[in-house]
Amino acid sequence: MHVEQGQAARVIVAVVDDHRRLDDALDAEFARAPDSRRGHALVREIAYGTLRHWGTLDALVRLLVKKPLGDRVLHTLAAAAIYQILHTRAPDFAVVDRAVTAAGHVARPAARPLMNALLRRFLREQSSLLATVRAGDVGRYSYPQWWIDRMRRDDPEDWESLLDAGNHQAPLVLRVNLRATSRVELLARFADADIRAHGQDDAAIVVEHFAAPETLPGFGDGAFTVQDASAQLAAAIVDAHDGMHVLDACAAPGGKTSQLLERSEIDLVAVDDNPRRIERLRGNLARLGHVARGARIVCADATSPDSWWDGRPFDRILLDVPCTGSGVVRRHPDIKWRRRPSDVDAFAAAQSRFLAATWPLLAAGGRLVYATCSLFRAENEAVVEAFCAVNPGALRETLSFPPSFRHRGGQILPSPAAASHNQDGFYYASLRRT
Numbered sequence: 001m002h003v004e005q006g007q008a009a010r011v012i013v014a015v016v017d018d019h020r021r022l023d024d025a026l027d028a029e030f031a032r033a034p035d036s037r038r039g040h041a042l043v044r045e046i047a048y049g050t051l052r053h054w055g056t057l058d059a060l061v062r063l064l065v066k067k068p069l070g071d072r073v074l075h076t077l078a079a080a081a082i083y084q085i086l087h088t089r090a091p092d093f094a095v096v097d098r099a100v101t102a103a104g105h106v107a108r109p110a111a112r113p114l115m116n117a118l119l120r121r122f123l124r125e126q127s128s129l130l131a132t133v134r135a136g137d138v139g140r141y142s143y144p145q146w147w148i149d150r151m152r153r154d155d156p157e158d159w160e161s162l163l164d165a166g167n168h169q170a171p172l173v174l175r176v177n178l179r180a181t182s183r184v185e186l187l188a189r190f191a192d193a194d195i196r197a198h199g200q201d202d203a204a205i206v207v208e209h210f211a212a213p214e215t216l217p218g219f220g221d222g223a224f225t226v227q228d229a230s231a232q233l234a235a236a237i238v239d240a241h242d243g244m245h246v247l248d249a250c251a252a253p254g255g256k257t258s259q260l261l262e263r264s265e266i267d268l269v270a271v272d273d274n275p276r277r278i279e280r281l282r283g284n285l286a287r288l289g290h291v292a293r294g295a296r297i298v299c300a301d302a303t304s305p306d307s308w309w310d311g312r313p314f315d316r317i318l319l320d321v322p323c324t325g326s327g328v329v330r331r332h333p334d335i336k337w338r339r340r341p342s343d344v345d346a347f348a349a350a351q352s353r354f355l356a357a358t359w360p361l362l363a364a365g366g367r368l369v370y371a372t373c374s375l376f377r378a379e380n381e382a383v384v385e386a387f388c389a390v391n392p393g394a395l396r397e398t399l400s401f402p403p404s405f406r407h408r409g410g411q412i413l414p415s416p417a418a419a420s421h422n423q424d425g426f427y428y429a430s431l432r433r434t
């Protein structure tokens with residue numbers, strides 16, 4: 001275990017100090033030191049879990065040392081060990097023993113007694129130490145202070161429960177490809193393979209224990225795609241009918257593109273400016289059997305339509321814009337520690353540019369659906385309200401979601417732990433062009 005603890009510590013430093021994406025940092029670590037699949041799974045689990053609770057764990061380590069540890073990997077290794085003690089079934093003595101060995105490897109042999117003393121003091125005094133760090137916002141909620149302040153301002157009623165919802169691990173949620181199979185059929189295949197799962201909403205399946213999607217029955221033959229329940233609402237809101245000309249303006253990796261193609265016979269243009277993600281979109285459409293549906297896939301900047309638009313107005317536009325991802329931190333806990341306050345304003349400015357640039361491509365009577373996976377008002381209502389204020393031809397349409405979705409207006413709220421319905425935080429607005 002000590003090798004994995006050391007690897008996880010390096011990965012966490014890359015996220016919290018260098019603002020790297022967690023999955024990129026994991027890939028880089030695994031490339032540096034190839035290991036067994038089981039070892040990788042453990043590194044991943046420690047890194048994800050530690051980042052989920054980083055605010056508390058970081059504060060605990062600071063409290064446990066007399067002066068800050070100069071070596072960041074050592075600091076993070078202590079945090080990761082405390083994560084294992086508090087949140088996993090690994091025996092305390094094994095966690096401490098391996099972390100002491102790891103300290104000798106990731107730092108220097110002299111770091112071993114220090115790690116030993118620090119973790120043993122944590123074990124002796126954990127309840128009073130936890131009470132001390134939980135007296136502060138960051139130690140209590142495990143988000144950066146600016147994020148807590150923003151949520152408190154944005155949602156004075158529910159901010160605490162929204163922060164808490166983001167700290168629970170999300171299950172794997174699939175969308176059944178109804179062109180290929182039915183939910184009943186796919187659930188039966190899962191049951192045959194001893195995979196516990198249940199249906200939710202129209203076409204969703206919630207997998208009840210950890211599984212890599214590509215190992216599930218039906219993945220190879222395109223029976224499903226990975227997509228959270230909130231994102232699965234997109235196609236119904238866009239409501240494209242057969243024969244319509246539709247733009248999916250930020251399309252890759254194609255979760256919603258494939259859903260639009262599954263629902264109706266449309267003439268779809270899918271645009272994304274990231275060549276690697278466009279390749280993933282192509283791969284996903286091929287796996288799901290949608291290549292013959294004739295979508296035009298364009299690698300271009302959606303905000304410069306002169307380079308890719310043929311002048312034919314669209315009946316529907318889906319604008320699933322890049323955002324902070326504040327609604328999906330339960331899946332990507334690194335987002336909490338990578339983002340900076342200024343990112344929110346930068347995303348909001350870009351989101352306004354996407355709206356302004358694509359609105360003129362919409363036919364009279366057509367609908368534009370604006371979507372983010374954020375909980376921040378600045379990226380959601382504020383962007384849409386500001387746009388409508390200067391575009392009187394844009395009419396807000398009232399959205400209605402299925403009753404099982406907790407939402408406030410177009411803001412879908414992430415489900416609390418153990419809720420009967422499972423969903424990420426998401427936002428939708430629908431604008432009709434008069």
Ligand SMILES: C[S@@+](CC[C@H](N)C(=O)[O-])C[C@H]1O[C@@H](n2cnc3c(N)ncnc32)[C@H](O)[C@@H]1O
Pocket residue numbers: 249250251252253254255256257271272273274277300301302303320321322323
């Ligand atoms: C939220 S993701 C889209 C997810 C996608 N709709 C789905 O359901 O799978 C936002 C996408 O916008 C793309 N993007 C960012 N800037 C862009 C631009 N200027 N033009 C087109 N696409 C852009 C990103 O590459 C990213 O794939």
